[in-house]
Amino acid sequence: MKIAVDAMGGDYAPTEIVKGAIEAAQEAKTEIVLVGNKIVVQPLLQEYSPANSQLSLVDAPEVISPEEHPTKAVRTKRYSSIMVGINMLRPGEASAFVSAGSTGAIVTASALLLGKIKGVERPAITILLPTPTSFSLLLDVGANVDCKPAFLVNFAQLGKIYMEKVFNIKNPRVGLLTTGEEKMKGNRLCRESHKLLKDSNLNFVGNIEGKDIARGLVDVIVTDGFTGNMVLKVIEGLGETIFDFFEQILTSDTRFQETAPLFKPVLGAFAKKLDYSEQGGAPLLGVNGNVIIAHGRSRSKAIKNAIYLAHRAAQLKVAEAMVNGFAEQVNTSFPSRNKLSLKPNRLLITERPE
Amino acid sequence: MKIAVDAMGGDYAPTEIVKGAIEAAQEAKTEIVLVGNKIVVQPLLQEYSPANSQLSLVDAPEVISPEEHPTKAVRTKRYSSIMVGINMLRPGEASAFVSAGSTGAIVTASALLLGKIKGVERPAITILLPTPTSFSLLLDVGANVDCKPAFLVNFAQLGKIYMEKVFNIKNPRVGLLTTGEEKMKGNRLCRESHKLLKDSNLNFVGNIEGKDIARGLVDVIVTDGFTGNMVLKVIEGLGETIFDFFEQILTSDTRFQETAPLFKPVLGAFAKKLDYSEQGGAPLLGVNGNVIIAHGRSRSKAIKNAIYLAHRAAQLKVAEAMVNGFAEQVNTSFPSRNKLSLKPNRLLITERPE
Numbered sequence: 001m002k003i004a005v006d007a008m009g010g011d012y013a014p015t016e017i018v019k020g021a022i023e024a025a026q027e028a029k030t031e032i033v034l035v036g037n038k039i040v041v042q043p044l045l046q047e048y049s050p051a052n053s054q055l056s057l058v059d060a061p062e063v064i065s066p067e068e069h070p071t072k073a074v075r076t077k078r079y080s081s082i083m084v085g086i087n088m089l090r091p092g093e094a095s096a097f098v099s100a101g102s103t104g105a106i107v108t109a110s111a112l113l114l115g116k117i118k119g120v121e122r123p124a125i126t127i128l129l130p131t132p133t134s135f136s137l138l139l140d141v142g143a144n145v146d147c148k149p150a151f152l153v154n155f156a157q158l159g160k161i162y163m164e165k166v167f168n169i170k171n172p173r174v175g176l177l178t179t180g181e182e183k184m185k186g187n188r189l190c191r192e193s194h195k196l197l198k199d200s201n202l203n204f205v206g207n208i209e210g211k212d213i214a215r216g217l218v219d220v221i222v223t224d225g226f227t228g229n230m231v232l233k234v235i236e237g238l239g240e241t242i243f244d245f246f247e248q249i250l251t252s253d254t255r256f257q258e259t260a261p262l263f264k265p266v267l268g269a270f271a272k273k274l275d276y277s278e279q280g281g282a283p284l285l286g287v288n289g290n291v292i293i294a295h296g297r298s299r300s301k302a303i304k305n306a307i308y309l310a311h312r313a314a315q316l317k318v319a320e321a322m323v324n325g326f327a328e329q330v331n332t333s334f335p336s337r338n339k340l341s342l343k344p345n346r347l348l349i350t351e352r353p354e
Numbered sequence: 355m356k357i358a359v360d361a362m363g364g365d366y367a368p369t370e371i372v373k374g375a376i377e378a379a380q381e382a383k384t385e386i387v388l389v390g391n392k393i394v395v396q397p398l399l400q401e402y403s404p405a406n407s408q409l410s411l412v413d414a415p416e417v418i419s420p421e422e423h424p425t426k427a428v429r430t431k432r433y434s435s436i437m438v439g440i441n442m443l444r445p446g447e448a449s450a451f452v453s454a455g456s457t458g459a460i461v462t463a464s465a466l467l468l469g470k471i472k473g474v475e476r477p478a479i480t481i482l483l484p485t486p487t488s489f490s491l492l493l494d495v496g497a498n499v500d501c502k503p504a505f506l507v508n509f510a511q512l513g514k515i516y517m518e519k520v521f522n523i524k525n526p527r528v529g530l531l532t533t534g535e536e537k538m539k540g541n542r543l544c545r546e547s548h549k550l551l552k553d554s555n556l557n558f559v560g561n562i563e564g565k566d567i568a569r570g571l572v573d574v575i576v577t578d579g580f581t582g583n584m585v586l587k588v589i590e591g592l593g594e595t596i597f598d599f600f601e602q603i604l605t606s607d608t609r610f611q612e613t614a615p616l617f618k619p620v621l622g623a624f625a626k627k628l629d630y631s632e633q634g635g636a637p638l639l640g641v642n643g644n645v646i647i648a649h650g651r652s653r654s655k656a657i658k659n660a661i662y663l664a665h666r667a668a669q670l671k672v673a674e675a676m677v678n679g680f681a682e683q684v685n686t687s688f689p690s691r692n693k694l695s696l697k698p699n700r701l702l703i704t705e706r707p708e
Binding site: 066067069132142145146177178179180182184186187188190209210211212213214215224226227229230231232233234235236237238240241242244245246248249250253255256262263265266269270 | 420421423486496499500531532533534536538540541542544563564565566567568569578580581583584585586587588589590591592594595596598599600602603604607609610616617619620623624
């Protein structure tokens with residue numbers, strides 16, 4: 001099983017990506033293909049892991065930066081690490097792809113090269129939120145910033161199938177993220193989505209308020225990509241800010257002078273629980289392939305964990321399971337197996353530039 | 355100086371409201387008028403504070419519940435505690451109004467009875483977010499769930515004047531809450547608002563990500579009321595969830611067996627810092643009167659603090675300062691003083707029902 005890893009994406013690329021890939025290759029005993037500019041990645045591989053048979057390199061001389069317009073970048077930079085890496089999933093050359101690069105470009109390139117699963121209107125990025133006893137799946141967290149109500153129903157379907165197929169949760173409970181429990185609460189999108197979800201055959205339990213997001217009241221929480229991303233970043237930021245607050249309390253309050261050093265490991269254990277890098281990345285659901293989007297600020301540990309997540313997705317055949325799930329859901333005889341490489345695509349990469 | 359307090363609004367009304375009002379009257383030495391159904395409030399006053407000269411009661415036999423449609427409720431329940439209480443601000447009978455009732459009804463009733471300040475398109479609810487060294491003003495946190503880009507510029511103006519007039523911050527830095535630093539990041543509303551803010555005469559420093567919201571990078575953070583409310587509730591919920599997480603870490607990890615009891619007061623000090631009830635309420639800016647919206651889950655302490663906030667707003671003449679600020683901003687000779695009671699209104703309460 002081969003995992004393709006974008007060596008050029010993220011704030012700390014390529015060094016931290018190469019380091020994370022080396023760690024994952026050693027620990028997980030999985031074959032990893034780094035995709036990136038040979039001129040810069042080759043020396044790093046030589047430096048950190050000179051003779052590693054589990055690591056190889058595929059040249060992709062172009063880089064898409066997060067500042068570029070996704071659609072334009074994807075169309076003009078066919079030999080970028082994102083395009084080359086995702087393209088490796090099509091003939092089954094790789095089983096999953098990991099990138100900490102431009103989210104917009106990854107989503108656009110995935111839809112273009114791999115195609116959307118039949119029944120999916122918009123692919124969505126998902127994340128598992130820790131709850132006191134388990135976790136909830138939140139989606140979309142950034143693929144679609146402007147949504148129509150029908151998209152949110154589609155996200156709920158994606159989430160339902162993912163929880164059923166990957167975590168064996170039967171008929172998962174679905175909640176709509178909004179600003180109040182009553183059905184008319186929230187903005188126009190929420191109010192209209194609420195109606196559609198209620199009329200669907202999903203196990204829709206109603207609205208979930210932001211304050212209840214981490215309480216584990218439902219298995220799947222749906223929202224538009226702007227709100228989902230905002231919520232995620234607020235949680236992430238608050239996790240970091242909490243340490244400043246504790247630091248301030250522990251140093252300024254004389255009551256805690258002697259005990260302060262004892263709290264350090266407690267805070268450490270807490271940090272580990274909130275730390276996004278422990279989870280590694282967010283699966284992009286709804287495309288014909290296993291794509292994991294890692295955080296732009298990923299360092300080697302986060303990349304290593306994202307590769308683990310990709311490895312697990314490939315082992316569990318998540319993309320195929322999603323195809324099957326949608327086929328069952330729409331109750332058709334849509335043939336779902338081995339479809340990954342057969343999907344027709346408008347864009348075909350036939351040769352590399354000189 | 356008289357503060358009118360809605361005795362019927364909030365999850366724990368009327369008992370906790372009455373208790374909070376009694377505490378505030380005792381500690382702050384301010385005159386408080388409870389507004390609510392005489393039949394239920396009078397016995398509570400008798401029970402908890404039989405002969406308090408600083409507390410009086412104005413009868414308002416109707417109650418608006420949070421489930422009711424705000425506009426309809428405001429138009430049909432003219433003798434509700436919200437309508438009667440806000441109406442007391444018009445002739446200067448009270449200097450500020452506090453309510454933990456339906457946010458929608460408070461906003462609608464305020465706009466209707468007090469009128470919007472000249473230059474304000476949409477009033478906004480504001481909250482001070484604690485930062486490591488100071489605070490930032492976040493608005494709107496719930497008055498306008500569906501916004502146009504121009505509204506966000508208006509919120510920025512409200513925030514700027516509030517910070518200048520109330521906190522003496524010169525030319526406050528304004529940030530737009532969105533999902534990335536780059537100007538094209540975020541949803542359509544954010545991208546269009548960014549352009550308008552950039553072209554305005556405000557001290558606009560750019561986009562603020564959710565993760566940086568508590569870092570104090572700007573003085574005023576603008577967002578639509580849906581996103582603002584969501585962010586606020588996520589922070590609130592996370593504050594509560596954190597305790598469950600710590601509880602779990604402290605009890606399940608044997609390393610912390612001995613330090614666990616010592617950690618309790620640290621958590622307590624931290625809780626106090628995050629506790630919304632310490633702040634009490636959120637001012638509604640942009641209407642011709644000092645209106646403070648308290649949390650629906652307010653208990654007596656939160657109500658007491660909301661009354662303090664209202665008292666401070668009345669002392670500082672916040673509503674008048676906002677009128678002056680807008681008048682200066684639009685550079686007209688708009689007469690701003692003593693305007694509170696002169697504003698013409700479409701709805702006039704002339705007599706009480708039998």
